[in-house]
Amino acid sequence: xxxxxxxxxxxxxxxxxxxxxxxxxxxxxxxxxxxxxxxxxxxxxxxxxxxxxxxxxxxxxxxxxxxxxxxx
Numbered sequence: 075x076x077x078x079x080x081x082x083x084x085x086x087x088x089x090x091x092x093x094x095x096x097x098x099x100x101x102x103x104x105x106x107x108x109x110x111x112x113x114x115x116x117x118x119x120x121x122x123x124x125x126x127x128x129x130x131x132x133x134x135x136x137x138x139x140x141x142x143x144x145x146x
Contacts, residue, residue, distance in 0.1 A: 079120055080122065083124050083125065086128075087127060090124070090125035093116060093123050094123075097118040099118045101114050101116050104145070105133075105140070106142070112131035112132065113125075114127075115142075
């Protein structure tokens with residue numbers, strides 16, 4: 075059996091929110107980028123879509139940075 079994971083980035087949180095609503099899946103906060111922007115994702119089956127905020131991440135940052143995509 076072969077598993078395929080399709081991860082793509084949307085240009086905005088609004089676009090990601092529309093996609094999540096259309097597919098009836100929740101938005102998840104994944105964590106900050108190295109630049110301090112928030113990463114959000116929505117997953118439907120083997121398809122994951124992500125978006126990065128334009129401004130600073132409002133959540134507290136961890137002391138040790140990990141890629142938000144590692145735990146998908």
